[in-house]
Amino acid sequence: MSRKEPDHLNLLFDMGELASIITSGSDIEAFLTGAGELVAKHLRAHVCSIYLFDSRSKDLVLKATRGLKPEAVNRVRMLPGEGLVGRCFSQDQVLRVGNARTSPGFKYFDNAGEEAFNSFLCVPIRRGVVKIGVLVVQHREMDHFTLLDERALRTAATQLAGAIENARLLMALAPEPADADKDADTISNKFPAFIKGKSDGYGLASGTIRPSRRKRKAILFEADTPNITYSLADFQTAVEKTIDELKALQDKFAASLPESESLIFTAHFMMLKDKNFTGKMKTLIEQGTSPVSAIQQVTLKYINVFSDNPNAYMQEKAVDVEDLGIRLLSHLKAVHTPKAPDRGTIFVTQDIYPSDMMKLTADGIRGIVLVGGGVTSHVAILARSLSIPLIIADDPLFLDLPDTTRLLLDAGQGNIYINPDDNTLSIFKSKQEAEDRAKNREMQPATYTLDNRRIRLLANINLLSEIHLARELKAEGIGLYRTEFPFLIRSGFPSEDEQYLIYKGLFDKTEPGTVTTVRTLDAGGDKVIKHTDFIQEANPALGLRSIRFSLKYRQIFRTQIRAVLRAAHGKEKVRLMFPLISSIDEFLEAKQVMAECIRQMEQEGVPHKSDPEVGIMIELPSVLATIDEFAQLTDFFSIGTNDFIQYMLGADRGNKLVADHYIPYHPAVNRGIAKIVAAAIGHGIDVSVCGEMAHDPEHIPFLLGVGITTLSVAPKFLPRVQAAVMETSFSRASAYAHRLLAQTRVKDAAAVLKTGPGK
Template sequence: MNRKEPDHLNLLFDMGQLASIITSGSDIEAFLTGASELVAKHLQAHVCSIYLFDSRSKNLVLKATRGLKPEAVDRVRMLPGEGLVGQCFSQDQILRVGNARTSPGFKYFDNAGEEPFNSFLCVPIRRGVVKIGVLVVQRREMDHFTLLDERALRTAATQLAGAIENARLLMALASESADINEDADIISKELPVFIKGKPDGYGLAFGTIRPSRKKRKAILFEADASNITYSLADFQTAVEKTIDELKELQDKFAASLPESESLIFTAHFMMLKDKNFTGKMKALIEQGISPVAAIQQIVLKYIKIFSDNPNAYMQEKAVDVEDLGIRLLSHLKAVHTPKTPDRGTIFVTQDIYPSDMMKLTADGIRGIVLVGGGVTSHVTILARSLSIPLIIADDPVFIDLPDTTQLLLDAGQGNIYINPDENTRSIFKGKQEAEKRAKTREMQPATYTIDNRRIRLLANINLLSEIQLARELKVEGIGLYRTEFPFLIRSNFPSEDEQYLIYKGLFDKTEPGTVTTVRTLDAGGDKVIKHTDFIQEANPALGLRSIRFSLKHRHIFRAQIRAILRAAHGREKVRLMFPLISSIDEFLTAKQVMAQCIHQMEQEGVPHKNDPEVGMMVELPSVLATIDEFAQLADFFSIGTNDFIQYMLGADRGNELVAEHYISYHPAVNCGIAKIAAAAIRHDIDVSVCGEMAHDPDHIPFLIGVGITTLSVDPKFLPRVQATVMRTNFSRASAYARLLLKQTRVKDAAEVLKTGPGK
């Protein structure tokens, strides 16, 4: 049998194709039909069917098909475990059958029109750990489908899972109803001019306050006090404008943040298609209810249904409904009154998550004030990567500031100016222009100290969009690519193939011949990933995080390693790095998993990088006792000073109560870093520093003085770091480091640090 084999590297849909089937079509059923047609075309299948699990009837129901009889939709039903489809769902595994009709598990439906089709392949559709349905393809020929088709269909199910789950939930809610009443309380106060916050980022921002979630929600409860009469045509215009707005945000997102799930508004699009959502709004308007009241009534009904559900994932959907309702009402009222854009505003909030950051970026937010609480380290890092200044403020006054209030943020200092005068704004503008010049300062291609000591500068990369700036600044490679961000900012768990696409983007964007260091998943602690079985831990910093998480969840670890090595095929100077290693046993086990992945891909004939350098993050004091043994096993070290200081001193860097004990120049920290550097030098392996100390001008001379020759920093810090290195004398830095290492008291170390190495 002759068949055209698809390229094994082209297993993923183009995101434009997915966006097209989500944003086009009149309703949810049209989306599901479009999805089945897309998969059928992608796999050259004669049939593609989508079965969804109905939690009420406990049946798998045929909801869309391309190739079977249309009248079979909603009529073909089976229990989990019943038929090939039911077995696939209940056993949570792929089924590939060469001749389905002779299979003992096959269940025949006389109204489906399956008779001509023999080859059968099905995969579970999963949303994280939750099974939501089954995706099936069929062909007339026997024994048609291959292992390659299994991978392609599995990838298709993963990519479509988010949108399909939204469709399933909305279908399930079709008959639900609820009422809700709530009042909005907006307070105005006499305002101070200046408030000192905690610096938790970098950069400057000026703009008008974006109404808080509480204030924005008020539009969902307020009776329309205007004298404007809105029509059904106005409502339809608002729907169209909302769709256009979401499409624009989605397109911008896909272009600027390729590693994110660019289809972040799938739930919004599904609801806009749902006849039980916008359809019921339209019906209410036709009955004489005002468009404002119609939108409010249906939106609040859905918010109530989702909020009352005990499932955390379902509760999150309430936020999507709320956001969509606000957008619809804003566009409706903008038909007669111009809408005030969010673009260029400052967002004030009491909590924020990585996924929120992504949507705020799409909305063009200039800065963030986080009121009355801490923030996860990865939200801080993400804010820097997205160039969004962020400040933490304890004063609750910010929550109730009028929407017309202007804020000026200096995130580096933690300064917040409320309604700044012209002079303050002028000073701010000058500082902003100086920062811009510093970021774009021409850098030398190689970095040397005054006395010709070579120091290599690498970039820490969180988002692929940062690579362009790093290349413009002539960076010598990637010293740390944090792989957890695609996990944190996506609404579903990325499969091996989706990760492969992300990592391939990383290698494609980096300069050929330069080093690229990829750190495996640093999950846990304050970096909780959705759709995993994370549990609340009493002390998450000392819990199941980083390499411990990966080794406990081997399927996740193997999928990531395979994706990285597949993407690195044909590249030189590829480094794989394991985080938070605590023992030699742990490091060897991680290396063994990698070796197993390489062997497996060799057996499968999958192109991959089979000889990456393998190193480790040095972050725990436990490795110091056996640092020489580690240096014999690892190809390189990277010192993560943020965690190293935290664990060395037992001081949570995110806890303000012990912030004074988190001391980067503590004698124990200095001696630990020096010991790591000395071991690396003795065994002739590379050692770099990739934490905050690497870009701190006060610490760089000490690091150089103890023998560190590689610094890895966020791209925006590269010009400043190079300037610091180029005015450092290595001989003086060595003497300075020796002096600092002699200090046994914190206050004495502080005095030496203040004096510096001299010229």
């Protein structure tokens, strides 16, 4: 039987109809219902439903319907990819089904009353590049909707998108349900059991979520517990327990991280002694104020004072006050609480500083989920050094999961399991045991390719505590010691003597006779030193960072060079490396500063090393044009592939919008690396790779094939790098590199990469 085609070849609605549904009605829900009725009328559909994406719960919610049961509104929910509606949203495509109930993936809801409707048609609702929901029509007849109906529904979604997006945003501003814990449990129950994140480390961690700073801060505003009275003696006990707790953390911290400050909780200890802080609390209690209120009043007063200060360093002190107030209140309330709440061992956060990492490590954190951020950030590097699995997840809902949620992190795969079952936990226990065995695998004292080409394996060191593992795994020296961490984790610039002790610890711990390469301060970019007055730059990656920072602040640069050379006195094979060099002039200027420091120490009679090898970390494409001249002036090259790729391709791997453009095997990157190596070999200087490519088995054959004979990696990667090298033939790697270098297109390079060098 033929039917009249709907009037929808251009705009589905006229302006009068749109204006009517937008201006009439008492609320947003009435507008959405009116929109559904209008679409159903024009398409002669029995049902029209509007699903909107909830950015808080990360699911699609039925917000209006004409034809289904009204009680289904706000109760029918689907995750992206779930059911036909979820598939339409996640795949961003129109779905037309003649018999929905027999269609694979159809999700039936008892409370919606869909059983009478067979034909199903849905289109995504978009506002620009943003997907905001799904528009659905249904009909009792099978195979009812046509290609013309598809076009009509697309048109309707386009016409309504602006108004619907405004409605969605206003709905999102509605207050959270009063029962926050119940809502959090609901979120946890319907959150997927598995989330794929990003990580460039490895390791497993399992535990409950540590309460967020926002949740922990709530104790500063809670009223006194009914029927519980705290005394002055209880307050003094809380102060003593807080002091003991901080001392224990301090001792643990100092023992494991010697390059940190000797007292990272200095501010806490000083406030505990201050008559205007704990002294004021005591006075208020003696005057009749409850201990809980006394701690809250004084703590919040100090937080406000520090937060209102225009100085960034003083603002940071507000966090110390907040932390101390929370600890005091927690210990006070524990006086009448038989069991302290579980603190949790997995930290979920949107941002984290290196100094925060240090305190968390001392406080028992086993894993971190970073909501947003980039895998090449220094926090990620520090996490690897501290053997803390860290995974970057892009889903803000992680921040709302209840503290009782158990997470299992597999950093090697970038996988996060939410409330894993016993079977999953058992599997990963076995995997952890296998990883431990692999980590403890006996390494060969020297590394050779299959055809007996000698390859040196060096270690990248961030913390002195890693040197023991590097020696245990038979690293042949330190190819990169990153000096910025003592700056990043302190509340002020370390003095020359403080730096001297750190660098002396480095040289004393390394194997005698092996090379030790110290990179000067690589500040700026994603390595912001909190206690400096760094100007907020529009593009910090292209701003005042690395050697530029050092040459601008000469006194900081001189202090560091003096400390390194003093610590290196009497040591062999010491190398000083300047990062992010962009020109020969810049290199000579940095080298001149070193010469001035040497002259000054000679005049002062200070023991020091006067003849270190001096080289550059190659990260900028600008050096390629004068690479032969650099090879004549320097003692060695080290290729920092992370930044080299980023600057060569103009793509920040930490930016998810351009992550697909960060391509290590890009023809320009391949040829750039080959040109650097050829210049080094031609002039008889050493060249190594110390970026992420050096520990990736997929890229190691190419590096060997272009002539790299030194790889420098984090200690934990040494076993797998040695295994990859020993499974590679240098002759085959050379032919493989030649094939890669011949490619001019990314897709062709990818095809060669996929084939590999063979055996």
